[in-house]
Structure formats: structure tokens, C-alpha cells
Amino acid sequence: MAVSKNLKSKTDNENKIFHEEWTEKYAFILPSFINAKPTCLICNEGVSVCKEYYIRRHHETKHANFKVAFPPKTEARQRKIEALKGSYAYSSRILVRGLTSQQKVTSASLKASWVLAKHNKPFVDAEVFKEMMVKVLEELDTGKSMDGVIGSVKQMSLSARTAARRIEVLSDAVQGAIIDGVSRANYFSLAIDESTDKTDVAQLCVYVRYYDGKDFKEELLSLIPLEGHTTGDVVFEKLEEGTSSTQHRLFRQLVAESEDATDDDLLLHNDVRWLSKGKALDRFCVLLNEIKAFLGMSKSIAAADHLILLEDEKFMSNVAFLSDIFGHLNQLNLQPQGRDKTLVDMVEKLESFTRMLEMFEADISTGRLLHFSTLKRTAGEVTELMVDFIKKLRANFNSRFDDYSIPKDIIDFIRDPAVKIADNFSSLAKATIPSLDQAALEIEMIDFRTTSVVRDPLRSAESLCAFWVGRLCSEEYSNLKKVAHYILTMFPSTYVC
Template sequence: MLYKTCFCKGYSQRHYQISCYLKDSFFLPERATAASLRVSWILAKKKRPFTDSETVKDCMLAVVDEVINDDKIKTSVASAIKNVPLSDTSNIRRVEILAADVYETLLGDLMKADNMSIAVDESTDKTDTAQLCIYVRFFDSKCFREELLCLLPLEGHTTGDIVFGKISIFFKDNGLDMMHVCMLVTDGAPSMTGKVNGLAARWSTVAPQLISLHCIVHQAVLCAKLSGALKTTMDNVMAFIRSTSSLQHRLFCMLLSEMSAEHHDLLLPNDVRWLSKGKALERFCGLREEIITFLRSSKQKKAETHLSRILDDNFMADACFLSDIFKHLNDLNLALQGRDKTAIDLVEQMCTFPVKLDLFATDLSIGRMLHFPPPRKCISSPAQITDVMTDFIARLKMNFAGRLDGLVLPTEVAVFVRDPFTVAIEGDLSARAKQVVPSIDEGKFTLELVDMRSSVTMAQELCTNGPTMFWTNVNVHHNSRCSLTDRTLHQCLRIALTTYEPKVTALVQNKKCHFSH
């Protein structure tokens, strides 16, 4: 009897061990695939090359080898890591799966949205392929979404007709309605803004209610075009930065290191990167003394010419002036960028900058230079404040005034968006709102405003979460009441920029799991 009991007990334990082993063996491929999906997601979000996945596996194995002391556990964990498919080809496939998953979610939300705004920009990549980047902003019944809609390669010409045709095909293939696009934002290229064959004009034939705008960030950059003496100063600074040979560049960097300079190199500007001019000028002015030391020791023919310029206080005053102005412009540019910006935010920033320009002009006219500390070091008397500086400020203000024409929103509407509880209902708010949004029902708008302003919860919501989340919740309450290939580039950008999260568990369950290397 005792023998029989021991036999049954041993059999049960063995059976349990075998069951656990079979269970682990069954789920191990799924876990390995889920792990590879998560690694691929992180690498794609960080914009890393596909081959980095193999490096990640090597790093994980090295960590296990150093951290875990128990040999049995170490062998088990290392074996599990080795079974995770993290080759570069596996990473490519995982990125395709993840991008398709978040894209499917995006399309599902877009099909439910009544309205959406589109931003279109065309740029050429390093393979000379024109890439049409389309961003979409919409309300998904919970919050505002800003997502990369698509990246369309344009192999040939990039005229307005061709761009419109490409977008039309994309909308049709994905079941989206072009009539739901209420606003289109583009740059100022003729292919986008042409009155007859531009993208905006062609789209308006399909969606007559469409409002088209020139990108505010792009307009701010266009306001700062240089000309005359200041352009010459800028060109001379850029000429020095670009003139050094590889040897001279190495020697200059060595000198900066030996002198314990604040920076270890100059910055090379790029017209495509709008912030680069200001950064390059700031670095150049900050390293003036080190540059003078280097040029005095240099035996190159151009060194004497560059040295004479940098020793000239008038030249450096202009260069430092440009550095300060571009710093203010860069600050404006950055303030206009980013997610969750409302039209009110952008217009306020654009309207505030001309006021700052008035302040700068007054500062220059009285010679105090409070807002231009670097030029103040090069200017010994107010007489050195040249007409070039004051003229540039005046022209900059004039350019902003021209660009702002048509961007100004009624004050009542701006205040209403910021704090609807402070605006008088009896005034002409509804009429002002209808000027901005012609489709609005003034009567319904006024009644809903009365209901909203009677809610203490809504007032607390505004104080706690700010205007964007406040208006989101207003809508929720209202509803409850009633080298890469073009394809791979598209997928990598989608993952890097999206706010959606992939459904990893569902993806693992819906695909066949195989081990890879």
C-alpha cells in the first residue's frame, strides 16, 4: 500500500513537471515573438537602424552573463534570449507588422471623424526622390490626434495636378472622404498655392468649404530673408566656417581643446534646417578669441583676410547683431512647433513678435543695447549702431505685418477659446465666431454656451487641464448627451512619430511564431 502511494505521488509530480515543460514550450515561441516586437518598436521609436536589433541581443546576453551568478538560471535566461528573433531581417518584418497595426488603428479613427485638418509638405530625400509628407489632425471622440497620415513618393514631376492626383488615389484606396478635410496647410510653393492648378485650388473643387493656409512656421522663416550688408556679413562668416581643410579643421579643434573653450567646434549651417543659421552664428561669435588665436598661427593665404574681418569691430558688431536676431527668431520658431498647439497659440506668438521688434528698435535708437549683449561688447559708442541694423529691424517688422494680414483672429474669439467663462454672452460673440467658422449655428452656439457656463465642473476642468483638454471634455460631454525603401521609410516614420501603441498580444496571437537568429 505504501509502495502504491509513493508510486502515485511520484507519478503525479512527474506528470506535473512534464505538463509545465510542455506548457512553457508551447508559449515560449509566442513570448519570444512578443519580445522581438517590443524591441523593434523601441528601436523604431528611437529611429535606429535595423541592424541595431542584433546589437541589442548581444548586449542582453552580456548583461545576463555579468549580473546572474547562478549558472543554471544564467543558462536558462541566455537560452531564452537567444531564441528571441532579433536579426536585421526579422526586425524589418516586425516593423512592417507594427506600422500596419498602428496605421489600421489610425484609419479606423479617421473614418469615425467628422472633420480633419491636413498639413502637406514635399521634400527631396538623399536619393533625389520627392517625398510627399501628409500630417492629419482630428478629434477621435476622446482627444485631439496629430498623426503622420502617409508618405507618398513622387518619382517624376511634382506639379499641383500630380500631387492632388496622388492624394486623391490614397484617400480613395483607404476609404477616406476628401470632403471631411476642413483645412489644408501647405508651404508657399506654386504647386501648392497656385490659383488654378495648385493643390489647394484643386482640393477646393472637391471640398468647397476647405480653408487653405500658408504654414505659419514657414512664413516666420520667410520674414527673415537677408539682403545687402548683413547678407554680406553672413556670407563672410559662412565662408570662414566652410573654408577650412580637413587638416586645418583638426588643428582648430585641437586648439579649442587646449584652450578649454566652451565649445569644441564650429557649426555648419544648412538652409534646409531653419535653426542652423542662428546656432552657427552664436557659436562663431562665442569662439571669437579662439578663432583669432588660430588665424594668427595659420600660414594659409586666406587666414589674413579672415583675421582682418574678425578683428574689425564693425564686422563683429554686425555678426553679433545677426546672432541675437536669429536667436529671437529661433525662439519664435520653436514656440510655433510641437504637438497640441491651437490656432490661438500660433496667432498669439506671431502677433507678439512685432511688439518685440518695436522694443528692439527703441533699444537700438537710444543706444542701450539691452537686448543685444554680444554686439554691445563690440560697440564702444552709439555711433557704431549702423543704419543697417535699424533698417533690418524695420524691414523685419514690415515683413511680419504683411504675413500677419489675414491671420488676426477677433479678440472676442481668442478670449473665448482661452476662457469662455469671462466672455459676455449678450455681445456679438456668436457673430464673431461665425466669421471664423461660417458653418456654426449661432442660436445653438449661444444656448450651449449658457449651459456650459452654468457648470461648476466645467470651470474647474478649465483651471485644472487648460483650454485644449477642456474643449475636448466639452465635446465628450456633448456626445454623451446625444536606405530605406519608400515603403520602409514610411513605416519607420509612422512608428517614430505616432502616439498610438501597438496591440502586441493580439499581433502575437494572430501570426505564426517561429524562432529566428
């Protein structure tokens, strides 16, 4: 019996050895601290047993899409794994402190605060969390070996005030890393917008986008409360007061790049409910009969006036038309949104929509109404006002982006390096980025466009940013890299705010 037991124990120990290939296969690592469990780099969850079956089951059950997005044994998967390992190492450096008993207690308190913040739990729940940990540990093992662990848990300070301080420490560490990354970047851009929180306090959101040497980062730089009126002057003053001296210098640098820059150029007071206009009109048209019935039952004069308006066919035709056109504008507004969108993406969508407007004009002028389903469903009348509206909308789009500060030839080249470029491309690039070596840029352009390594990598790259980062990671095309990073660092909109 004893021999059998020893053999089983040996087999179990062998099975509990972590194999390095599991990192590439399942995105798992084994942290270096004592009694560490295999940890998933994607969700940071650990598995209780260090066996491939449990690790594979976790990966296939919870992250089935990871294999599709990043196929095994590809460069894309390797880059993603390295990025996840870097993020985990960074968070570990923040959360793991020292070797002394008290330092470990502080580290545990930081981790508890991190969990509370991640799950949007109030800080007052921390004491309940502490009591729960003590009860669980007492129940699991009443031996003397657990006394020290339980004593350490009881020493942890998890009051609301302490938890708030822990979050501030974590916040300062993260912000310090962002500021350090921005200070090292050749270019960065700021997205600044004002919105309100659930208590109706106006908040100024400041996001930064920059290239850290490996990837393009989008991070929250600052969140500044605004009291009273949120005018452009107030926002500008708050941005100066609320940011650190380092952030202030970075913002001054951004403003200094443009001779015409003023506080009025900040993207402020965007209507965050803009998308709801099209949806509200669509819902209004869908529920028109119910609305009429409701107004008909009302005894008020205002309701009667509204009902007369809704019975007007010309008025309702205009409402149906606006519902359709706002629906198209909503689609345009949604397409450039999301993280890691670039200026090139935005320009591409705007060009596409401008061409669509030509199609919409022809569609409504001929009465086909293929792209105006609400107007067609209500059998509304097509008026000259509608046709004129689309013409003016198209003219507005054309004029609004004709004088864009970045030459279109440069944006087109970043989108597709194989496209035919203007003869004065290097001059345009030099005018946009004065620090470029124009002579070297022209030589790089010829070499870059005649090599066979441009077309295929562009088609197989995960994204435009991935192509330029991967192809231009060396200094062989240093001036082209400057142009690409300058364009791709820009925020396309204030959506991230």
C-alpha cells in the same frame, strides 16, 4: 518543520495577491494572462514579485515626477491612468494572438520584433536574441516542464525577413486604427513637410491631428520617399500616389474646404537648420579673436580678404546685431514646438513677440542695448539700418497675421472664454464653420459664460485642450464644442514633421 513551512507558504501566497488600489496609487496593473507579473502602465516594465514594496519602489524610483504631474486622488490622475490603461489594452490586442501553440509562437515572435524596433536594433540581431533566450531558459530549469517552452522558442521564426514582416503587420494595425479614428472625427488637420534621412533620401512626412472623442491625437500618417527633385508638384503627386485610398479621400476633403487651395500652399522645403543660423552667429562672435588669428596665419588671398572684413567695425556691428536678433527669433521658434501645441498657443506667442519687437526698437534706438547683449559686448555702433530692420520686421509680423483665415475673436474666446467677445461673434463662427446652428450657438454662449463652472476649471485645467474636452464632453454645448474642436484640431506648425 512541515507546519512552519506550510504557514510561510500561505503567508507568501496572501502577500502575492494584486490589489486593485495599486493601479491608482502606483499606475500598475496585473495582466489577465497566466503567470502574469504586475506591469507598470508608464514604462510597461514588470516586477518579479507581486508585493506592494517592490511596486512602490519601482514607481518612486523610476517615475518620481508622475506624482508631481498627476497628484493622487485627482481627476487629472484618474484620466491619465485610464489613458495609460487604454494604450496598454490596445498594444496587447495587437501583440497577443490566439490560444493554439503555433499562435502563441507567432505572438512571441511579434513581441520580439516589437522589442527590436523599440530599441532601434537591426533585424539581423533577432537570431542572436533567439539563441540567448534558449540558453537562458535551459539554464534556469532543465526539468521536463520546460521542454515545451524551449521547443516553442526554437520554433520561433526571427529572421530579418520575418522580423520585417512582423513590423509591417504591427505598422498596418496601428495605421488602420489611426485611419479609423480620423474617419470618425468631425475635423482633422494635416502637417506635411519634406526632410532627408541619414542616407540623403528625401522623405515626405505626413502627420494628422484629430479629436478621437476623448483626447486630441497627433500621429504619423505616412512617410513617403521622394526621388530626384522635391518640387511642389512632385510632393503633391507623391502624396496622392503614396497614401491609401482612405487617406487620399481625407486629403481631398481638406483641400476642398478652401476655394484657393493649391499645391503651392503646402508647407514645403522648410529649412530644418533655421535655428542653427542664430547659434552659428553667436559662436562666430564668441570665437572672433581665434578666427582672426587663424586667418592671419593663412597665406591665401581669400583669408586676407576675410580678415579685412572682420576688422571692419561697421560690418562686425551688423554681425553682432544679427546674432542678437536671430537669438530672439530662435526663442520664438522654440516656444510653439513640441507635441500637443495648439493654434491658440502659436497665436499667443506671436502676439507676445510682436509686442517685444516694439520694446526692441525702443531699446536699440536709445542705445541702452539691454536686449542686444552681443552688440553691447562688442561695443558696436548702432546704425539706422538696425533700427529700420526691426521696424520692418515688426511690420512684417503685423501684416503676415492680420489676414489670418481664423478670426482672432474666435481664437481669443477659445483661449479665455471669459474674455469680452465681439458683437458679431456668432456670425464669425458661422462663417468659419457653416454647419453651426447660429441661433443655438448664441444661446449656448450666454449660458456658458454666465455659469460659475467656467473660470475655476480653466485655471485648474492641465491644458487648454483638457479644459474644453472636460467642460464640453456632453452635448449641452454642442455648437461651442464644434468651434473649440475645429480650432484645437489644427496643427500650429510643421514642427511635428
